[in-house]
Amino acid sequence: NAGVMQNPRHLVRRRGQEARLRCSPMKGHSHVYWYRQLPEEGLKFMVYLQKENIIDESGMPKERFSAEFPKEGPSILRIQQVVRGDSAAYFCASSPLAGEFGELFFGEGSRLTVL
Amino acid sequence: KQEVTQIPAALSVPEGENLVLNCSFTDSAIYNLQWFRQDPGKGLTSLLLIQSSQREQTSGRLNASLDKSSGRSTLYIAASQPGDSATYLCAPAGSGGGADGLTFGKGTHLIIQP
Numbered sequence: 445n446a447g448v449m450q451n452p453r454h455l456v457r458r459r460g461q462e463a464r465l466r467c468s469p470m471k472g473h474s475h476v477y478w479y480r481q482l483p484e485e486g487l488k489f490m491v492y493l494q495k496e497n498i499i500d501e502s503g504m505p506k507e508r509f510s511a512e513f514p515k516e517g518p519s520i521l522r523i524q525q526v527v528r529g530d531s532a533a534y535f536c537a538s539s540p541l542a543g544e545f546g547e548l549f550f551g552e553g554s555r556l557t558v559l
Numbered sequence: 560k561q562e563v564t565q566i567p568a569a570l571s572v573p574e575g576e577n578l579v580l581n582c583s584f585t586d587s588a589i590y591n592l593q594w595f596r597q598d599p600g601k602g603l604t605s606l607l608l609i610q611s612s613q614r615e616q617t618s619g620r621l622n623a624s625l626d627k628s629s630g631r632s633t634l635y636i637a638a639s640q641p642g643d644s645a646t647y648l649c650a651p652a653g654s655g656g657g658a659d660g661l662t663f664g665k666g667t668h669l670i671i672q673p
Contacts, residue, residue: 485665550595
């Protein structure tokens with residue numbers, strides 16, 4: 445059973461370009477979370493999705509950021525018109541269950557560098 | 560809003576010692592609490608999950624306890640080894656983390672000297 449797969453592992457973009465980060469959850473997991481880790485800071489929650497639904501996006505910036513988890517295919521975190529402050533490691537986690545029994549499993553992360 | 564504090568921020572000890580890493584959180588309305596380790600440039604590896612109804616969990620040389628009412632958890636590492644060197648993260652789940660998501664502390668950076 446493969447773990448949470450994220451790609452690309454590293455992405456370089458110039459200011460104003462778009463970044464697309466992909467996450468394939470573990471087999472059988474229908475809950476997906478995105479977190480961002482800025483240099484020298486802790487991980488911050490961005491968005492929680494289930495298949496075809498955004499459950500909670502309270503941690504997502506209001507502009508330029510969007511996320512989806514379609515019926516088929518990976519979850520996508522999309523950042524439009526990137527700025528230098530978007531440079532960070534973006535981690536995806538998946539879980540088979542919600543609530544008390546919902547252990548989260550993380551991918552290796554996608555490291556975005558904005559020039 | 561949940562806030563998580565981990566003490567100490569950094570720790571360097573010779574191998575073989577037993578260690579205690581501390582985690583405190585402000586909102587006790589949690590579903591569970593997970594401990595992770597993160598190696599430099601890598602993702603997070605789940606170490607232990609303690610459900611809100613449990614007091615502790617053990618896996619090998621690791622033991623984690625949870626006192627929900629006082630907002631505390633500890634991770635005990637027995638007979639530490641150089642391979643244990645990593646950043647250890649505590650993350651309660653539930654309130655403030657986005658539906659059932661996690662709120663993270665900044666971690667304890669642990670170095671085990673050979």
